[in-house]
Amino acid sequence: MKLVAGNSNRALAEAISGYLKVPLSACLVRRFADQEIFVEIQENIRGEDLFIIQSTSYPANDNLMELLILIDAARRSSARRITAVVPYFGYARQDRKTSARTPISAKLVANLITRAGADRVLTLDLHAGQIQGFFDIPTDNLFSVPVMVRDIEDHNDIGNAMVISPDVGGVVRARLLASRIDAPLAIVDKRRERPGESEVMNIIGDVEGRDCILFDDIVDSGGTLCNAAEVLHERGAKSVRAYITHGVLSGGAVARVAASRLRELVITDSIEPNAAVLASPNIRVLTIAPLIGEAISRTAHEKSVSSLFD
Numbered sequence: 001m002k003l004v005a006g007n008s009n010r011a012l013a014e015a016i017s018g019y020l021k022v023p024l025s026a027c028l029v030r031r032f033a034d035q036e037i038f039v040e041i042q043e044n045i046r047g048e049d050l051f052i053i054q055s056t057s058y059p060a061n062d063n064l065m066e067l068l069i070l071i072d073a074a075r076r077s078s079a080r081r082i083t084a085v086v087p088y089f090g091y092a093r094q095d096r097k098t099s100a101r102t103p104i105s106a107k108l109v110a111n112l113i114t115r116a117g118a119d120r121v122l123t124l125d126l127h128a129g130q131i132q133g134f135f136d137i138p139t140d141n142l143f144s145v146p147v148m149v150r151d152i153e154d155h156n157d158i159g160n161a162m163v164i165s166p167d168v169g170g171v172v173r174a175r176l177l178a179s180r181i182d183a184p185l186a187i188v189d190k191r192r193e194r195p196g197e198s199e200v201m202n203i204i205g206d207v208e209g210r211d212c213i214l215f216d217d218i219v220d221s222g223g224t225l226c227n228a229a230e231v232l233h234e235r236g237a238k239s240v241r242a243y244i245t246h247g248v249l250s251g252g253a254v255a256r257v258a259a260s261r262l263r264e265l266v267i268t269d270s271i272e273p274n275a276a277v278l279a280s281p282n283i284r285v286l287t288i289a290p291l292i293g294e295a296i297s298r299t300a301h302e303k304s305v306s307s308l309f310d
């Protein structure tokens with residue numbers, strides 16, 4: 001097996017390499033003056049089982065292009081099998097037509113990765129499980145749940161836990177966590193009664209006196225979480241934390257989270273945390289390197305990946 005890393009999340013790639021005890025293959029990724037990307041894999045990969053690690057996070061288009069060019073270089077260098085390891089799969093939220101004459105960009109990105117020459121894809125907490133079907137190559141969608149459960153169990157101040165899905169679309173994901181920690185489930189139901197009127201938030205479930213755990217795949221502007229934390233407190237929640245896989249945290253999200261009623265936001269390193277995230281008083285980062293490393297090892301040795309989540 002050989003590992004190659006793009007530039008989107010070197011720290012995670014190095015941690016995965018440490019877990020597997022396989023060094024990252026020498027690979028040059030640089031820009032021409034006009035910002036075109038050039039890559040050169042600087043060791044022989046002919047006949048190798050190659051894993052290319054690259055999240056398509058901010059700047060999404062540059063990191064996606066870098067991934068595609070790395071796959072192309074690997075294919076032209078006769079790697080035996082190429083797995084695109086994409087811990088954060090950007091564009092996933094554009095997975096359906098939301099109105100007339102709009103694209104399905106998640107499908108386009110899946111096509112690009114496949115046509116570039118990937119044989120498999122390994123990713124984490126896809127925005128919607130059905131996105132696996134956008135790829136006509138084997139796609140393993142890992143879950144961060146075991147990592148989150150371990151952390152929740154280590155925090156014995158979360159006594160009277162209740163898992164909260166921040167929207168109706170996330171119920172299946174939240175139910176999985178609730179069943180793993182043996183906690184009840186509540187749902188935030190956001191709706192705009194009439195166009196132009198502000199959104200009304202209802203909570204389906206009784207959160208009074210509960211240590212609430214909001215569970216979701218993405219925190220972007222932080223608006224969904226901060227508003228939910230406010231409403232949960234209004235309904236009598238004792239504390240509100242959030243466990244979110246992908247910390248997109250764009251714009252003023254870090255400041256918004258710091259000023260919110262969230263006791264803590266726990267994210268993973270699927271996207272490399274920037275300095276503001278690392279300095280934040282109420283954001284903590286868990287690593288998913290061992291989980292991804294183990295899934296890579298099992299893929300290379302043709303062992304079950306799904307049994308990681310039994």
Ligand code: R5P
Nearest residue numbers: 217218219220221222223224
């Ligand atoms: C939406 O369906 C996602 O699961 C997240 O809830 C959403 O992307 C969060 O966005 P924001 O942090 O901007 O509210």
